[in-house]
Amino acid sequence: MAKNKRDIDRQLKQTEIEEAAAELFVEYGYEATSMAMIAAHADVAPNTLYWYYKNKDEMLVAALNRLVAEFLTNIATIQDQPLDQQLLTVIEHFEEASKLVATVHARLTQSASIRDWHKQFHLMLDAVFIEKLNSRGLSATQAKMMATVGTFIIEGLLSNPHTKQQRPSVLAWLADLLSAKAP
Amino acid sequence: MAKNKRDIDRQLKQTEIEEAAAELFVEYGYEATSMAMIAAHADVAPNTLYWYYKNKDEMLVAALNRLVAEFLTNIATIQDQPLDQQLLTVIEHFEEASKLVATVHARLTQSASIRDWHKQFHLMLDAVFIEKLNSRGLSATQAKMMATVGTFIIEGLLSNPHTKQQRPSVLAWLADLLSAKAP
DNA sequence: ACCTGAACACCGTTCAAGT
DNA sequence: ACCTGAACACCGTTCAAGT
Numbered sequence: 001m002a003k004n005k006r007d008i009d010r011q012l013k014q015t016e017i018e019e020a021a022a023e024l025f026v027e028y029g030y031e032a033t034s035m036a037m038i039a040a041h042a043d044v045a046p047n048t049l050y051w052y053y054k055n056k057d058e059m060l061v062a063a064l065n066r067l068v069a070e071f072l073t074n075i076a077t078i079q080d081q082p083l084d085q086q087l088l089t090v091i092e093h094f095e096e097a098s099k100l101v102a103t104v105h106a107r108l109t110q111s112a113s114i115r116d117w118h119k120q121f122h123l124m125l126d127a128v129f130i131e132k133l134n135s136r137g138l139s140a141t142q143a144k145m146m147a148t149v150g151t152f153i154i155e156g157l158l159s160n161p162h163t164k165q166q167r168p169s170v171l172a173w174l175a176d177l178l179s180a181k182a183p
Numbered sequence: 184m185a186k187n188k189r190d191i192d193r194q195l196k197q198t199e200i201e202e203a204a205a206e207l208f209v210e211y212g213y214e215a216t217s218m219a220m221i222a223a224h225a226d227v228a229p230n231t232l233y234w235y236y237k238n239k240d241e242m243l244v245a246a247l248n249r250l251v252a253e254f255l256t257n258i259a260t261i262q263d264q265p266l267d268q269q270l271l272t273v274i275e276h277f278e279e280a281s282k283l284v285a286t287v288h289a290r291l292t293q294s295a296s297i298r299d300w301h302k303q304f305h306l307m308l309d310a311v312f313i314e315k316l317n318s319r320g321l322s323a324t325q326a327k328m329m330a331t332v333g334t335f336i337i338e339g340l341l342s343n344p345h346t347k348q349q350r351p352s353v354l355a356w357l358a359d360l361l362s363a364k365a366p
Numbered sequence: 367a368c369c370t371g372a373a374c375a376c377c378g379t380t381c382a383a384g385t
Numbered sequence: 386a387c388c389t390g391a392a393c394a395c396c397g398t399t400c401a402a403g404t
Contacts, residue, residue, distance in 0.1 A: 010368085029292055035397060045370050047398075052368095056397065099292055105285035105342045109212055115344075122343070145352055149336060152343075156335025159288045159342075160305070169328055193387085218378060228389050230379075235387095239378065 014052055017042040022063035026096055030060060030103040057111040064104070064117060067097055068124075075128070083132065084168075084175035091157055091167070098158040125151055133178060146178060197235055200225040205246035209279055213243060213286040240294040247287070247300060250280055251307075258311070266315065267351075267358035274340055274350070281341040308334055316361060329361060 020041035024033040035056060039046040053059045071093055078089050094101070107114045129147035138146065153174050157167060203224035207216040218239060222229040236242045254276055261272050277284070290297045312330035321329065336357050340350055 013368095029289075031289070032293065034395080036395090047371085047400090048369055050398070099289075102285060102288035102291070106212075106214070106282075106289040108285070108344070109282055110215065119344075141352075145349075145356060148339075148345075148349065148353060149356070152336050152339025153332060155339055155342070156331075159338070160335075161291070161302075162331075166328075166331065169324075170331060173328060173332070196387095217376080219376090230381090230390085231388055233379070 013042075013044075017044070017049065017052060017059075018062045018066055021059050022066050025060065025063050025100060025103075026067070029099040030056075030107075035059075054113075057107060057113050060100075060103070060107075061113050061117045064100065064121075067100075068121065082175070083179060084171050086132075087154070087171045087175060088168070091154060091171070094154075094158055101155060101158045122151065129178075136179070150174060150178060196225075196227075200227070200232065200235060200242075201245045201249055204242050205249045208243065208246050208283060208286075209250070212282040213239075213290075218242075237296075240290060240296050243283075243286070243290075244296050244300045247283065247304075250283075251304065265358070266362060267355050269315075270337070270354045270358055271351070274337060274354070277337075277341055284338060284341045305334065319362070333357060333361060 017038065021033075021038045024037055024041060028037075035049055036046045038059070039049055042049075049059065053062065071090075074093055075086075075090065078086055081089070104114060104118055108118060126144065126147045129150050130143050133143045133146055153170065157170065200221065204216075204221045207220055207224060210216075211220075218232055219229045221242070222232055225232075232242065236245065254273075257276055258269075258273065261269055264272070287297060287301055291301060309327065309330045312333050313326050316326045316329055319326075336353065340353065
């Protein structure tokens with residue numbers, strides 16, 4: 001809600017910082033990206049970052065939210081493709097940020113902000129999955145579990161190096177599993 | 184292959200260091216455990232650790248190998264239990280070290296030693312899975328994929344906080360999937 | 367309100383020196 | 386061969402001071 005010049009400048013600066021952070025986190029990973037690097041890319045002094053964010057974890061959360069927003073607009077455009085194709089697109093979208101999957105899990109025990117973000121993210125992802133599972137005659141409990149399993153498999157593919165053949169075969173298997181009607 | 188007093192002392196000291204490292208990594212996580220903490224627990228100067236290990240990642244590898252050795256002797260004792268019970272035991276065994284699952288994935292991009300260890304670990308785990316899938320009429324390709332999926336689900340359960348009900352239901356589902364004959 | 371220079375405590379790691 | 390004290394470069398973060 002930018003109301004005047006001052007607010008607009010603030011938002012501009014903040015956007016600049018978050019873009020720098022997201023870009024560097026994705027490219028080099030969280031740990032290998034120092035606050036000094038982010039500051040340099042955003043053209044501010046390192047300690048200025050602490051005016052906008054409480055600490056490095058909060059900056060990661062801001063960057064993650066940017067990436068998720070991109071993902072949500074992306075997925076809206078492929079609604080009508082077959083399920084395994086949709087899954088492949090999702091993986092390819094997150095692949096460039098695959099380092100951050102591991103980072104989020106690693107920081108779960110260290111940071112409450114990351115914990116909160118992670119919880120919300122999975123709720124969102126489960127909702128997306130469950131919506132796709134709609135009208136397949138699954139009970140709510142079954143649908144929830146299939147969503148969980150689907151998420152685990154996607155995370156697995158993102159977290160672990162794997163061969164070119166492994167990915168489509170796992171995804172085809174998963175799509176098949178998700179498409180099957182309840183017994 | 185300890186051949187004399189000197190070698191025995193060396194092995195003793197090294198064991199002491201690795202035990203301290205494994206204990207602290209498991210309790211506090213990799214990042215929150217400093218080389219200084221490990222050194223203090225093993226009663227040496229911090230830089231002494233670098234006589235035995237190239238760097239902190241190599242120390243993590245040594246600690247991981249210790250934990251895996253424990254796991255292997257553990258799993259041998261539960262061969263005759265039903266599959267979902269075996270899976271539950273595996274998860275419970277790794278749960279105390281669940282922080283390290285995320286750490287290994289996070290350091291995959293940073294350290295070649297971790298990359299090597301991770302590759303070997305999954306080869307080992309796949310072999311265990313595939314052996315359990317034996318004589319179920321699966322093709323080698325199918326068995327390999329089921330092993331991959333099984334691993335991903337276990338990693339998912341270890342990496343993500345989940346409810347008390349979620350775990351047994353996912354594991355029962357997985358055990359069922361693994362037990363089913365090929366079509 | 368926003369930004370900075372300087373400093374702080376800590377980190378993994380190295381090196382020259384000891385035994 | 387094994388171990389150490391001292392130092393190095395870097396890290397995230399804080400604080401007092403500026404505008």
